[in-house]
Amino acid sequence: MTKKFIKLKSEDLSEWYNDLVVKAELADYAPVKGCMVIRPYGYAIWERIQSFMDKFIKEKGVQNAYFPLFIPESFLKKEKEHVAGFAPELAIVTIGGGQELTEKLIVRPTSETIMYEMYKKWTQSWRDLPVMMNQWCNVVRWEQRTYLFLRTTEFLWQEGHCAHATDQENQEMVQWALNLYKKTYSDLLAMYGVTGIKSETEKFGGASKTYTIEVLMPNGKALQAGTSHDLGQNFAKSFDWSLQDQNGDKLYPYQNSWGLSTRSIGGLIMVHGDDNGLVFPPQIAPTQLVIVPIPGHEKAIKLANSIFDQLKSKYRSQIDDLAGETAGFKFNKWEMKGVPIRLEIGDKEADIDSAVVVRRDTLEKQTVKIADLEKTIDQLLIDIQSNLLEKHQKFTQDNTFSVDSYDEFKKIMSTTRGFISAHWCESADCEAKIKEETKATTRCLPDGQKDEAGVCIHCGQPSKHRWLFAQSY
Amino acid sequence: MTKKFIKLKSEDLSEWYNDLVVKAELADYAPVKGCMVIRPYGYAIWERIQSFMDKFIKEKGVQNAYFPLFIPESFLKKEKEHVAGFAPELAIVTIGGGQELTEKLIVRPTSETIMYEMYKKWTQSWRDLPVMMNQWCNVVRWEQRTYLFLRTTEFLWQEGHCAHATDQENQEMVQWALNLYKKTYSDLLAMYGVTGIKSETEKFGGASKTYTIEVLMPNGKALQAGTSHDLGQNFAKSFDWSLQDQNGDKLYPYQNSWGLSTRSIGGLIMVHGDDNGLVFPPQIAPTQLVIVPIPGHEKAIKLANSIFDQLKSKYRSQIDDLAGETAGFKFNKWEMKGVPIRLEIGDKEADIDSAVVVRRDTLEKQTVKIADLEKTIDQLLIDIQSNLLEKHQKFTQDNTFSVDSYDEFKKIMSTTRGFISAHWCESADCEAKIKEETKATTRCLPDGQKDEAGVCIHCGQPSKHRWLFAQSY
Numbered sequence: 001m002t003k004k005f006i007k008l009k010s011e012d013l014s015e016w017y018n019d020l021v022v023k024a025e026l027a028d029y030a031p032v033k034g035c036m037v038i039r040p041y042g043y044a045i046w047e048r049i050q051s052f053m054d055k056f057i058k059e060k061g062v063q064n065a066y067f068p069l070f071i072p073e074s075f076l077k078k079e080k081e082h083v084a085g086f087a088p089e090l091a092i093v094t095i096g097g098g099q100e101l102t103e104k105l106i107v108r109p110t111s112e113t114i115m116y117e118m119y120k121k122w123t124q125s126w127r128d129l130p131v132m133m134n135q136w137c138n139v140v141r142w143e144q145r146t147y148l149f150l151r152t153t154e155f156l157w158q159e160g161h162c163a164h165a166t167d168q169e170n171q172e173m174v175q176w177a178l179n180l181y182k183k184t185y186s187d188l189l190a191m192y193g194v195t196g197i198k199s200e201t202e203k204f205g206g207a208s209k210t211y212t213i214e215v216l217m218p219n220g221k222a223l224q225a226g227t228s229h230d231l232g233q234n235f236a237k238s239f240d241w242s243l244q245d246q247n248g249d250k251l252y253p254y255q256n257s258w259g260l261s262t263r264s265i266g267g268l269i270m271v272h273g274d275d276n277g278l279v280f281p282p283q284i285a286p287t288q289l290v291i292v293p294i295p296g297h298e299k300a301i302k303l304a305n306s307i308f309d310q311l312k313s314k315y316r317s318q319i320d321d322l323a324g325e326t327a328g329f330k331f332n333k334w335e336m337k338g339v340p341i342r343l344e345i346g347d348k349e350a351d352i353d354s355a356v357v358v359r360r361d362t363l364e365k366q367t368v369k370i371a372d373l374e375k376t377i378d379q380l381l382i383d384i385q386s387n388l389l390e391k392h393q394k395f396t397q398d399n400t401f402s403v404d405s406y407d408e409f410k411k412i413m414s415t416t417r418g419f420i421s422a423h424w425c426e427s428a429d430c431e432a433k434i435k436e437e438t439k440a441t442t443r444c445l446p447d448g449q450k451d452e453a454g455v456c457i458h459c460g461q462p463s464k465h466r467w468l469f470a471q472s473y
Numbered sequence: 474m475t476k477k478f479i480k481l482k483s484e485d486l487s488e489w490y491n492d493l494v495v496k497a498e499l500a501d502y503a504p505v506k507g508c509m510v511i512r513p514y515g516y517a518i519w520e521r522i523q524s525f526m527d528k529f530i531k532e533k534g535v536q537n538a539y540f541p542l543f544i545p546e547s548f549l550k551k552e553k554e555h556v557a558g559f560a561p562e563l564a565i566v567t568i569g570g571g572q573e574l575t576e577k578l579i580v581r582p583t584s585e586t587i588m589y590e591m592y593k594k595w596t597q598s599w600r601d602l603p604v605m606m607n608q609w610c611n612v613v614r615w616e617q618r619t620y621l622f623l624r625t626t627e628f629l630w631q632e633g634h635c636a637h638a639t640d641q642e643n644q645e646m647v648q649w650a651l652n653l654y655k656k657t658y659s660d661l662l663a664m665y666g667v668t669g670i671k672s673e674t675e676k677f678g679g680a681s682k683t684y685t686i687e688v689l690m691p692n693g694k695a696l697q698a699g700t701s702h703d704l705g706q707n708f709a710k711s712f713d714w715s716l717q718d719q720n721g722d723k724l725y726p727y728q729n730s731w732g733l734s735t736r737s738i739g740g741l742i743m744v745h746g747d748d749n750g751l752v753f754p755p756q757i758a759p760t761q762l763v764i765v766p767i768p769g770h771e772k773a774i775k776l777a778n779s780i781f782d783q784l785k786s787k788y789r790s791q792i793d794d795l796a797g798e799t800a801g802f803k804f805n806k807w808e809m810k811g812v813p814i815r816l817e818i819g820d821k822e823a824d825i826d827s828a829v830v831v832r833r834d835t836l837e838k839q840t841v842k843i844a845d846l847e848k849t850i851d852q853l854l855i856d857i858q859s860n861l862l863e864k865h866q867k868f869t870q871d872n873t874f875s876v877d878s879y880d881e882f883k884k885i886m887s888t889t890r891g892f893i894s895a896h897w898c899e900s901a902d903c904e905a906k907i908k909e910e911t912k913a914t915t916r917c918l919p920d921g922q923k924d925e926a927g928v929c930i931h932c933g934q935p936s937k938h939r940w941l942f943a944q945s946y
Binding site for chain 2: 036063087088095118133144156
């Protein structure tokens with residue numbers, strides 16, 4: 001039955017994903033290579049992520065602003081590691097207003113350079129700190145192959161950029177942003193992520209330290225789902241941005257930047273979806289509840305409409321009472337769309353003032369009296385949200401392996417994959433060889449990882465703690 | 474006193490505007506030619522415009538979505554008049570991912586072409602209509618000279634794009650959008666605008682008809698403040714987008730597009746500001762109320778803080794109790810920032826449980842008992858909003874001249890300027906000559922303009938009705 005709609009997740013994750021994103025009308029391939037169109041059903045998810053995060057961002061005192069799309073080529077070159085990291089991915093404007101430009105303009109891949117040039121202009125002394133700004137915008141990083149939401153040339157994100165008088169405030173902000181991401185994933189998207197620090201090789205170009213949240217996908221690959229960068233004084237020094245401190249001495253501000261993108265929607269789809277389609281946690285679901293009266297059942301259609309009128313102000317609800325589709329087709333369609341709760345009402349139910357309530361995550365059904373509907377729905381919305389988070393947390397834990405032999409490491413990475421917790425000597429050389437031989441990269445040194453004497457899984461040299469490895473998206 | 478802060482509106486509007494926008498920290502010039510940075514105080518205004526309009530857009534059933542920034546050059550060329558209109562203003566990406574592109578990519582100046590290509594892909598029959606989408610995004614139209622908010626290479630806007638099965642629905646939507654703009658200006662921004670239809674010369678490239686809202690600025694020039702385009706079947710035919718209608722016949726959808734941009738913020742500043750700085754209508758003001766205790770007055774500072782705690786959840790409020798600035802400096806600063814209501818509290822006021830309440834629009838002061846504060850503030854917020862709208866409406870009416878002699882037309886346009894209501898034969902030739910000789914263009918044929926036999930102000934040929942002329946921003 002469901003095969004009519006989509007390919008099966010259990011057979012081929014990648015095909016299922018591409019098929020589902022398009023068929024559920026979340027997004028589509030744009031006629032421009034590497035780009036996507038975010039359709040209303042997908043964009044509604046991004047709007048919910050925005051409003052969830054924006055509230056916390058504002059409460060923290062970070063202010064929204066908007067900086068230009070175009071960055072002069074010379075700006076990007078001011079921080080050496082930064083430009084090296086982005087050079088291969090740039091889209092470049094060379095013609096403007098019919099003329100060849102004297103200085104090429106980079107379509108922003110991220111906005112550190114243009115923002116900090118302005119911060120420098122706007123500040124004179126320590127009194128002007130902290131500067132704390134965020135923007136919701138589009139960025140461009142050139143990609144050859146499109147993977148809807150997960151890897152596209154243009155994507156949407158927020159980028160927060162703060163500058164502080166002390167490193168302590170800076171560190172506090174870096175952790176605040178990382179926690180915001182963790183909260184967004186767990187409380188809104190019902191996704192479990194491991195937070196930690198990136199290796200020197202994997203950190204952001206120009207950062208002192210990069211913190212990340214890594215989310216395990218059903219195929220055992222890790223999705224880098226949000227990053228918070230401690231930039232130290234690197235950019236301030238590259239931009240020669242110094243202020244007078246309280247003693248009249250020179251102060252280079254301590255900076256951080258942090259971003260979360262529409263990529264999160266790709267993770268959401270992957271993690272919770274099943275063979276029947278999308279499964280949305282109630283908190284993020286654009287539609288939380290759909291009411292489907294059985295076509296042709298007049299009494300049921302009337303009852304369904306009165307229930308819809310009663311519930312629509314409380315839950316994000318829809319009613320599907322259009323003719324022309326069978327009940328079975330409708331049920332499958334709404335399952336594919338991932339709506340958390342479905343009410344099925346036929347004349348049989350209407351006769352006993354009841355509805356069949358189906359939860360999307362487990363597909364369990366129960367017949368509920370109309371009078372008890374709200375109570376049942378309230379509880380189900382909570383249960384589905386927590387069930388999905390628990391399920392993903394369990395999946396992540398079940399697929400995190402503490403490994404001390406390189407043979408076992410290789411075997412896991414060539415079969416089931418997953419997170420591997422293993423000792424590593426922290427040399428870039430071993431890291432590169434492990435990647436070459438297993439496709440696994442260091443994902444992070446997890447927060448709270450205990451010191452533990454050991455030897456590097458690859459070279460046998462002493463190691464202080466276990467790192468988390470995985471193949472990455 | 475105020476000269477310390479800004480130049481005077483009464484002396485030079487343009488200098489006053491540029492100075493004020495930067496000093497009040499609404500926006501700043503970007504290091505990229507033609508671009509601006511929207512600073513938090515300015516962006517907060519845009520966020521309020523967005524949330525005001527987005528509610529109505531969603532209620533109408535128009536869905537938000539996101540389409541790519543880049544448009545293949547070949548797409549833009551599909552509608553002849555459309556590409557002709559935009560060709561001189563394009564920013565073009567020629568390099569991506571380190572390689573010269575085989576097809577150049579246009580940075581969207583507007584999104585008709587890329588959106589309708591997708592609409593075509595997503596629809597098969599009349600059942601799939603209407604398609605009603607909107608996006609909030611950035612667009613780029615190359616400019617040599619920056620006028621903050623009013624004319625910048627990159628700006629932010631919303632663009633709505635709907636496609637309908639009948640022209641009647643299409644026309645209804647075109648008017649709905651125009652009315653949304655009128656409502657946004659009057660109810661939120663306290664600005665009066667004249668709505669009407671554009672001449673053939675002034676309409677949007679590719680449109681059948683363009684409807685506009687024109688707002689008169691203090692220097693007697695008109696700002697095109699929002700447009701709603703009836704695209705007819707022009708784009709559908711250019712894109713060969715046809716569907717099956719109810720009888721199985723070929724149907725080219727009727728389309729419309731409509732946009733309002735950050736340019737509106739420029740108009741807001743111009744219209745209401747005065748020699749002391751910004752004047753924000755309460756509905757749009759990022760801060761509605763500022764409480765300023767006199768520095769050093771301990772009892773007043775304590776009272777001010779308790780009032781702030783009491784009012785901050787009800788009004789968008791700030792307290793300015795920092796040391797280091799005189800009371801006079803603070804008053805001037807908040808006047809420059811345009812905050813609608815200021816409470817001044819010294820020990821003298823504290824002793825009698827009162828505050829001095831100053832309204833920004835008239836600078837009138839009154840001493841109010843703390844117990845009566847909320848009542849007074851509630852009324853003032855209403856009064857200031859309506860006073861500003863009435864004032865602008867009166868200004869517009871006072872500067873709209875019904876003119877029947879070309880000498881008088883020329884005289885007005887070379888002195889006070891303003892709207893001129895004059896007969897015009899509707900030939901593009903006369904329109905061009907009037908523009909050449911007076912710098913005035915046709916702004917619109919106002920809604921509800923009565924038929925009236927007359928003769929063209931320029932050539933003396935018969936004319937059916939008066940058009941509105943003005944010099945434009």
